[in-house]
Amino acid sequence: MANLNIDSVKDRTYDAIVIGSGISGGWSAKELCEKGLKTLVLERGRDVQHVKDYPTTNLYPWEFEHRNELPYSVQQENPIVNRCYAFHEDAAHFFVKDQEHPYVQEKPFDWIRGYQVGGKSLLWARQTQRWSNFDFDGPARDGFAVDWPIRYQDIKPWYDYVERFAGIAGDKDGLPELPDGEFLPGYPLNVVEKYFKQQVEAKYPGRKVISARCAHLSKPNQIHIDQGRVQCQNRTLCQRGCPFGGYFSSNASTLPWAAKTGNMTLRPNSVVHSILYDDKQGKAVGVKVIDKETKEEIDFFAQVIFLNAAALNSNLILLNSTSSRFPNGLGNDSGTLGKYVAFHNYSARISAEYEGLLDYKTDGRNPAGGGYIPRFRNLHKQETDFLRGYAAGFGAYRSASADESGIGADLKNAILQPKYGNWGVGSHMMGETIPKESNYVTLDGQKDAWGMPLLKISVDYDENDAKMKKDYLDTMEEMFTAAGFTNIRRNESSQAPGLDIHEMGGVRMGKDPKTSMLNSWHQLHACPNVYVTDGASMTSTSTQNPSLTYMAFSARAVDHAVNELKKGNL
Amino acid sequence: MNRRSALKQMFIMAGGLMIATSCDFSPKSPSIQLKTISLDKGDEDLLAELVEAILPKTDSPGARELNLHLFVMKMLDDCTSPEDQKTFLAGLKAAEKVKGKPLADQQAYLTGLPADDNFFKILKRRTLQGYKNSEYVMKNKLKYELVPGRYDGAVKMEG
Ligand SMILES: Cc1cc2nc3c(=O)[nH]c(=O)nc-3n(C[C@H](O)[C@H](O)[C@H](O)COP(=O)(O)OP(=O)(O)OC[C@H]3O[C@@H](n4cnc5c(N)ncnc54)[C@H](O)[C@@H]3O)c2cc1C
Ligand code: SF4
Numbered sequence: 254m255a256n257l258n259i260d261s262v263k264d265r266t267y268d269a270i271v272i273g274s275g276i277s278g279g280w281s282a283k284e285l286c287e288k289g290l291k292t293l294v295l296e297r298g299r300d301v302q303h304v305k306d307y308p309t310t311n312l313y314p315w316e317f318e319h320r321n322e323l324p325y326s327v328q329q330e331n332p333i334v335n336r337c338y339a340f341h342e343d344a345a346h347f348f349v350k351d352q353e354h355p356y357v358q359e360k361p362f363d364w365i366r367g368y369q370v371g372g373k374s375l376l377w378a379r380q381t382q383r384w385s386n387f388d389f390d391g392p393a394r395d396g397f398a399v400d401w402p403i404r405y406q407d408i409k410p411w412y413d414y415v416e417r418f419a420g421i422a423g424d425k426d427g428l429p430e431l432p433d434g435e436f437l438p439g440y441p442l443n444v445v446e447k448y449f450k451q452q453v454e455a456k457y458p459g460r461k462v463i464s465a466r467c468a469h470l471s472k473p474n475q476i477h478i479d480q481g482r483v484q485c486q487n488r489t490l491c492q493r494g495c496p497f498g499g500y501f502s503s504n505a506s507t508l509p510w511a512a513k514t515g516n517m518t519l520r521p522n523s524v525v526h527s528i529l530y531d532d533k534q535g536k537a538v539g540v541k542v543i544d545k546e547t548k549e550e551i552d553f554f555a556q557v558i559f560l561n562a563a564a565l566n567s568n569l570i571l572l573n574s575t576s577s578r579f580p581n582g583l584g585n586d587s588g589t590l591g592k593y594v595a596f597h598n599y600s601a602r603i604s605a606e607y608e609g610l611l612d613y614k615t616d617g618r619n620p621a622g623g624g625y626i627p628r629f630r631n632l633h634k635q636e637t638d639f640l641r642g643y644a645a646g647f648g649a650y651r652s653a654s655a656d657e658s659g660i661g662a663d664l665k666n667a668i669l670q671p672k673y674g675n676w677g678v679g680s681h682m683m684g685e686t687i688p689k690e691s692n693y694v695t696l697d698g699q700k701d702a703w704g705m706p707l708l709k710i711s712v713d714y715d716e717n718d719a720k721m722k723k724d725y726l727d728t729m730e731e732m733f734t735a736a737g738f739t740n741i742r743r744n745e746s747s748q749a750p751g752l753d754i755h756e757m758g759g760v761r762m763g764k765d766p767k768t769s770m771l772n773s774w775h776q777l778h779a780c781p782n783v784y785v786t787d788g789a790s791m792t793s794t795s796t797q798n799p800s801l802t803y804m805a806f807s808a809r810a811v812d813h814a815v816n817e818l819k820k821g822n823l
Numbered sequence: 824m825n826r827r828s829a830l831k832q833m834f835i836m837a838g839g840l841m842i843a844t845s846c847d848f849s850p851k852s853p854s855i856q857l858k859t860i861s862l863d864k865g866d867e868d869l870l871a872e873l874v875e876a877i878l879p880k881t882d883s884p885g886a887r888e889l890n891l892h893l894f895v896m897k898m899l900d901d902c903t904s905p906e907d908q909k910t911f912l913a914g915l916k917a918a919e920k921v922k923g924k925p926l927a928d929q930q931a932y933l934t935g936l937p938a939d940d941n942f943f944k945i946l947k948r949r950t951l952q953g954y955k956n957s958e959y960v961m962k963n964k965l966k967y968e969l970v971p972g973r974y975d976g977a978v979k980m981e982g
Contacts, residue, residue, distance in 0.1 A: 443976025617973035
């Protein structure tokens with residue numbers, strides 16, 4: 254700050270600053286800009302403009318040098334990100350490589366990141382299930398973590414709001430554990446998924462199989478066309494970036510919308526080092542940025558700051574924002590910053606075959622991926638020896654394949670005339686993990702190339718997760734058997750936490766400033782002009798995919814912030 | 824690449840493969856640039872015969888015509904572990920004895936290898952991968968659509 258003159262300070266002053274341009278930051282930016290605030294969006298990665306910067310999006314399989322496989326050396330150099338199912342030749346450029354941004358694993362943790370304008374919104378699988386009161390009253394009911402300071406009714410209108418803009422395909426299923434939303438038409442279950450639905454719902458009261466809800470424009474409304482997006486074309490090549498804007502990403506939706514207001518300044522290549530706290534004013538006044546290219550230090554100023562760097566990076570930035578008032582990280586009076594990190598348990602799958610309905614096949618591709626089994630365990634009362642429960646994906650597929658055992662002309666003919674075999678069916682678990690003080694992140698002594706301390710991650714599964722996983726496999730095996738599926742294969746993976754890519758917590762919400770970081774509006778209890786609305790704010794993790802909830806939180810928090818600014822409270 | 828070498832090497836996109844047709848290289852060099860293994864033109868010719876033995880020309884092009892030997896080389900070079908590269912190269916050397924022999928002899932040689940022979944496994948896997956994902960097959964035979972624009976989960980099949 255010292256060597257800069259007054260004018261230049263003025264040039265670097267905005268009404269609001271958003272840190273991070275991913276799913277949550279894009280929403281914060283859109284809302285702030287629409288409400289008339291001059292907003293600076295700081296993004297550590299490079300710029301990625303919709304369509305223009307999707308280099309692989311229109312390539313045919315044969316146009317990939319290695320037919321979508323990554324070179325051996327790339328896989329060897331990237332053991333962590335290489336474990337992500339979507340890390341292939343077509344989308345590798347949107348993932349952080351292991352060497353580029355190291356971190357310290359006190360316990361194994363596969364931290365999967367996308368550092369660019371748009372963040373992970375370019376890569377996500379677009380599953381968007383709402384959370385319900387079974388999730389928001391979970392900690393209070395089951396006695397873990399702390400009580401959420403909000404309930405479903407607080408967030409419901411904001412779910413409505415973001416769903417209408419983002420475009421969510423889904424059916425109205427009327428389930429209290431998975432509330433309905435403002436949906437575009439859902440994608441149909443296929444014939445075997447429907448068959449399984451009937452079997453499950455007839456034999457197991459309380460268990461449901463529905464079409465997965467996803468952020469795709471199955472049938473766009475005017476608001477989507479106004480964004481320049483058109484109907485999803487069922488390519489299912491989404492992780493390359495979609496030239497149609499068929500799925501929701503910051504790049505296709507919120508960021509261009511924010512830019513159109515004329516109020517957004519997007520600054521890529523800006524590594525946010527810390528949030529600046531002014532002792533005299535008793536509030537945050539701006540952020541310190543290291544230019545990614547020049548390594549130059551620059552301070553930017555604003556009245557309100559939205560922290561949306563994705564859960565663990567938001568923890569890192571707060572831990573690194575020290576001052577005499579906050580020697581242990583900004584807002585950290587409770588000492589809970591970095592603690593109670595939790596995630597989802599995706600470590601079990603099950604697959605089988607179905608020998609029925611062989612006179613049917615599917616045609617085209619389903620961007621929703623198939624079916625979704627909402628959580629049914631311990632929902633209305635505690636019925637197992639583990640806490641909470643799991644949701645599950647379910648999908649059936651049938652494709653033609655050939656016997657490839659031979660050689661010569663016979664082999665060639667077989668390949669050119671593939672035959673339809675049995676249906677394949679599969680499911681994966683999505684378990685809730687319990688936030689605990691012993692699952693935490695801290696700062697390491699080593700620094701990265703931009704002078705940021707490395708994040709040290711100490712997060713692990715526990716006995717509750719092991720019991721839940723066994724229950725998932727046993728229960729699904731029973732349901733598969735009951736449905737007449739054969740050749741059932743249980744698949745337990747020993748994967749580390751993180752690979753679920755749903756890391757949450759560390760800056761949790763709560764009613765009591767002594768035991769939480771954020772109030773019910775996502776403001777730091779001790780520094781109310783800083784809002785944290787990404788996964789870091791989650792008090793517990795639920796079983797549903799979290800990103801839709803980050804969107805709703807961001808929109809709701811901006812509304813609050815702008816009202817507070819008007820009242821002069823920030 | 825500077826302008827000069829760009830001009831010297833004319834690259835043809837053949838199924839994503841860069842084929843250097845320049846006279847930069849000695850006649851013994853293979854048609855594609857290799858980074859981690861060394862193969863000469865003779866090895867390439869042998870590979871071309873072997874992929875053709877696996878998927879020969881019938882009323883449609885065989886593996887050789889589709890340049891699948893170059894694809895196998897590319898995948899061997901870039902996407903294969905050093906250990907597998909080693910066993911593959913040893914297997915290729917051993918296969919030299921069928922070079923120039925009739926197709927049936929070459930096929931008999933390949934199918935006569937032990938079931939777990941790594942050379943044959945890699946050769947066959949890559950040949951098939953290249954074939955199924957080749958422009959020719961994907962455009963004319965197992966038609967691939969980049970944009971289906973539809974999803975029907977219950978299509979009644981004929982017969
Ligand atoms: C393959 C894959 C599949 C997924 N599937 C789903 C799914 O189906 N459903 C679902 O709900 N979620 C899914 N997710 C998770 C989802 O992508 C994330 O939950 C979501 O993107 C989080 O939003 P965010 O804004 O918190 O973070 P991000 O979208 O990651 O954005 C954070 C941004 O902040 C930037 N940043 C970080 N540190 C700094 C700094 N110091 N300074 C400046 N900028 C910084 C980053 O570069 C990044 O651009 C998936 C993720 C992946 C990778
Ligand atoms: S499935 Fe839809 S969103 Fe995904 S790439 Fe295709 S058109 Fe785009």
